[in-house]
Every structure is written in C-alpha cells, then in structure tokens.
Amino acid sequence: MQSVSCQSMRAIEDRAFAVHSTAEALMDEAGYKIAQKILHYYPQLQHATAYLGKGHNAGDAIVVLQHLQQAGWTVNLQTPLRLNDFAPLTQKKINALGSEYLQNQQPPAPKSLLIDGLLGIGASGPLRDPITTLAKSINHHRNKLDCTVIALDIPSGVNGDTGEIAKNAVLADHTITIGYPKIGILKSNTVQHVGALSLVTLPELQPQNAELAHHPHLICEHTLTRKRRDFDTHKGQTGRVAIWAGSMGMLGAAELSATAALRAGAGLVTVFIEPSLYPILASMLPPEIMLRPCTSPLKILEERFDAIAIGPGIGSPSEDISNQLIEVVRQTSVPTVLDADMLNLIANQQALPELTHHCILTPHPGEMRRLLPNATRLSREETVKQFLELVPVTLLYKGARTLIAQTNSPLFINSTGSPAMATAGQGDVLTGLIAGLCAQKYDQLEASKIAVWLAGEAAQIALASGSETIETLTAGSILQHLHFAFSQLPRTT
Numbered sequence: 001m002q003s004v005s006c007q008s009m010r011a012i013e014d015r016a017f018a019v020h021s022t023a024e025a026l027m028d029e030a031g032y033k034i035a036q037k038i039l040h041y042y043p044q045l046q047h048a049t050a051y052l053g054k055g056h057n058a059g060d061a062i063v064v065l066q067h068l069q070q071a072g073w074t075v076n077l078q079t080p081l082r083l084n085d086f087a088p089l090t091q092k093k094i095n096a097l098g099s100e101y102l103q104n105q106q107p108p109a110p111k112s113l114l115i116d117g118l119l120g121i122g123a124s125g126p127l128r129d130p131i132t133t134l135a136k137s138i139n140h141h142r143n144k145l146d147c148t149v150i151a152l153d154i155p156s157g158v159n160g161d162t163g164e165i166a167k168n169a170v171l172a173d174h175t176i177t178i179g180y181p182k183i184g185i186l187k188s189n190t191v192q193h194v195g196a197l198s199l200v201t202l203p204e205l206q207p208q209n210a211e212l213a214h215h216p217h218l219i220c221e222h223t224l225t226r227k228r229r230d231f232d233t234h235k236g237q238t239g240r241v242a243i244w245a246g247s248m249g250m251l252g253a254a255e256l257s258a259t260a261a262l263r264a265g266a267g268l269v270t271v272f273i274e275p276s277l278y279p280i281l282a283s284m285l286p287p288e289i290m291l292r293p294c295t296s297p298l299k300i301l302e303e304r305f306d307a308i309a310i311g312p313g314i315g316s317p318s319e320d321i322s323n324q325l326i327e328v329v330r331q332t333s334v335p336t337v338l339d340a341d342m343l344n345l346i347a348n349q350q351a352l353p354e355l356t357h358h359c360i361l362t363p364h365p366g367e368m369r370r371l372l373p374n375a376t377r378l379s380r381e382e383t384v385k386q387f388l389e390l391v392p393v394t395l396l397y398k399g400a401r402t403l404i405a406q407t408n409s410p411l412f413i414n415s416t417g418s419p420a421m422a423t424a425g426q427g428d429v430l431t432g433l434i435a436g437l438c439a440q441k442y443d444q445l446e447a448s449k450i451a452v453w454l455a456g457e458a459a460q461i462a463l464a465s466g467s468e469t470i471e472t473l474t475a476g477s478i479l480q481h482l483h484f485a486f487s488q489l490p491r492t493t
C-alpha cells in the first residue's frame, strides 16, 4: 500500500467528508478494525489502558476500548485532561464509553496493553505537556510492567512526514496506522519506535495519483494475493525447485530451506548435496523432499527446474564448486535465489556485475557490506537504490524492516516480523519460501513480498497464540505457523 504525507492524508480525508463520509463514521470504522487487529495479535492480554491526547487520535482509542470491552477485556484511561478539553467528537466517544472512566483512572496492570492515543496526524513540533508526561509514562510502564504498546496511526513523537523522533517519543511494539501508511513511519530510523506495522484500510479514503507518487509502499495483506489452483492441478504445475544448500556442520540450513519451499506450495523440491553428506541429510529431510547426491552443481542445469535456491549453509566451498555455482547462476534463466554464503562468494569473486534479472538476492546488512562496501555510509533506503543502479536484480535487504525493490520499481517495505526472528535459520526459511513461490509462477517481486510478509506474520501469530515467546521462537516455528499466515491472504479472483 502506497504511503502518504500527513498533509495528503488530510486532503484525502477532506475529500471523503465532502462526498459521503463523516469524521465519526471514519473513526468508528477505524476503531472497530484496529480492535480486530488487537484481538488477532494480542488475544491473551485482556486488559487495556488508553493514553489520551485531546484530538481524534484519542477518539480512535476510545472506540477501540469499547470494542475490547465488548470482547470481555477490562479497560482503563490515563489522561489529566477534563472532558471539555477534548475535541467535540472525542468527548462524544468518551461519553459513549462512560465519562466515569475519566474520574476513575487506574494504573495499568502488569503485562497489559497500553494504547497510545496521544497524537496522530495533528501533531506538530516537539512534545509538550501533558503529552510529554503521558508519553514518558507509556515508556516507563512498558519497561517496568512488561506491557505491550500499540500506537494508533503514528507513535506519538515520531514525525509522520520526516520520521524525525522527538525527545520522549513513544516506543511502540506495534503501530496500527489508519487509511494509508504515513511516509515518516516507514523510514528505517523509526523502526525502534514503530515496531511491527499494521494497516487498517478505509475504503472511503480515495487518494489522487499526485498524493501517492514516488513514496514507498508498505507490504501488507491488503495488497498481496495468493493464487487459486484449478481442481485438476498436478504437481508438475506447482513447480520444481532445486536447492544447493548445506555443508558439514550446517545441514540444518538445507533442511529449513527445502521444507520452506515445499510448505510454500512447490510441487517438487530437490536438494543437491555432496555425496559424503547424503546419508546424514537423508535422515534429516522430510520424506516429501528429494535428495540428489552430486559432485557438480552444474548437474542442476541438466534438469528442468522452475526455480533455484543457492547458498543456505554452504560455508566456504572449494574453488571448483564455487566456480560451478557461479556458472549455474550465469547459465540459468529461471528465478534464482542467492543467499548467505553464496552472496559472500559472489562478493569475493567480484561476480556481482554479471547478475541479471532472474537473480533474487537476500543479503542481511553484513552480507550487503561485502557486496557494496559503500553501504556503511548510506541509509538502508539509499543502499537499495545504489545497489540496483549497479545490477538489475530483485533485492531483499533483510532487517527488522526488510526492504524489497527492483530497478525502476517503487521501494516496498515489509510490515510484519518480530525481534523473536533474530535467531539462526530465519534467512534459510525465507530463501526456501521465495523459491517455492517463484516455482509456482509468482513473479519475483511478488514472490519476495509474499515470502517476507508470510514469515513475519507467522512469527507474530506464533507469539499471539501463546505457543511461542520471543525467546523460544525458532525458524522451525515459522514453518509450523505458516498456514495461519497464508490463510490471511485473499486468493486472486
């Protein structure tokens, strides 16, 4: 979904008011949809405290509380403002909830949900009291009481246009933005304050092209679709994936990437492995995956594959194998995901300029520095731009907010994920997912967007369901929760 400036958001909102909508109708719709997101991601929290500023951002927070209350949660307010201090519509919403909540404010409960309803797109300048005190209180309770913070629209203190961060800005675990993502909260410097990102769409809000031009896009469930399968589909049509992965001590990477390709829906997945490692890997792999003992990566070129993945856990191959791997990339024209040590190999052999459109590169920042030493001096967004000026590939620049682009495409920024994913093997899973989707004829950009969104959503769902915590989540748990993530995506009509 394309991002907009706060000024454009206002213009879009004003046009909706001029035609058919009211601020109250939009607030009611936004509040309902935000509550559904909270119930989806944080069903176990059961207690919510909304921190209120004077504007409509606070009105949204009250509507959210009403829905959470209806779902059986206990709700609570924190604000020094009196009823008359609030915008008229926000007063109306407070009255609907019950103005006694203003008089009877309780400290938040441990491990509960804190809702930042302090400032939205009406914010200007550095934080002023009473907002500063309330923002400090949110951050304090997040730390001391292990609370989860949800920011509505924009974390208070983050500039919605520039991403500039004011002193005492709210540190949100998750920001639920309304209508369209605001440019400022997609900037990479804001990730610590924004956390995971969700969008609630309001169909009444219709931007004009000029309001959307040249801004990054948020990758979210509203813009992704998965393919419908004909009833008589057979496995030859759902795609064949070849994987060159794993080495002594790192065979798990082969297992994870191959399983991910299979679980992404690929019909046939074949792992090519050096013969000495065959017996060990054979005992690890799920039975559905084919394993081919093989001394030469060039063998991959002798069969028909719809997608290739090279790199997870390959370590430092011999010079001969390295040369052959580069040769496979040169000679094939099917989508080819290059990850991990394959990226280091490309950097060492200075093979980057030879890569073309069929290549999908998935560096994390360490790998990016080896490919593009200049990256250390650039922002993440500038790094992607400069990289794609050098090579016409599909690039996924991994991180807490993964960036995806091709030459001349907009910049796509992923919305899902969790710090729980800062653990080994997540990249291997991502590589397999991309290859599995490419094999099913998703185009490379689309496959990359879906894969990165699915992995992050699966992590969030694993945490929401209580079956994992930040500490226990593994790359394997992503695969176990993948079906929940897939089911969020609509099918193409």
Ligand SMILES: NC(=O)C1=CN([C@@H]2O[C@H](COP(=O)(O)OP(=O)(O)OC[C@H]3O[C@@H](n4cnc5c(N)ncnc54)[C@H](OP(=O)(O)O)[C@@H]3O)[C@@H](O)[C@H]2O)[C@@H](O)CC1
Pocket (backbone or CB within 6 Å): 009, 010, 013, 023, 026, 027, 030, 053, 054, 055, 056, 057, 058, 059, 060, 087, 118, 119, 120, 121, 122, 123, 124, 125, 126, 127, 128, 129, 130, 131, 132, 152, 153, 154, 178, 179, 205
């Ligand atoms: N767009 C949409 O379609 C929809 C929008 N909706 C929602 O409305 C929100 C926008 O609401 P809004 O216009 O009332 O502004 P909002 O940010 O709540 O408050 C601004 C007030 O705060 C104050 N203030 C400003 N800066 C400050 C600072 N640094 N430090 C301290 N105080 C500061 C300033 O008052 P002042 O102090 O100047 O008197 C100002 O009047 C939007 O983000 C979304 O949540 C949804 O309901 C439905 C659809």
Ligand SMILES: Nc1ncnc2c1ncn2[C@@H]1O[C@H](COP(=O)(O)OP(=O)(O)O)[C@@H](O)[C@H]1O
Pocket (backbone or CB within 6 Å): 340, 364, 398, 399, 400, 401, 402, 416, 417, 418, 419, 420, 421, 422, 423, 424, 425, 426, 427, 428, 429, 430, 456
């Ligand atoms: N804090 C985070 N928030 C969201 N996603 C994350 C976070 N940390 C890591 N990830 C995701 O996890 C994956 C890690 O990949 P990588 O570093 O290659 O792992 P590995 O090499 O161990 O397989 C990437 O897709 C990255 O975007």
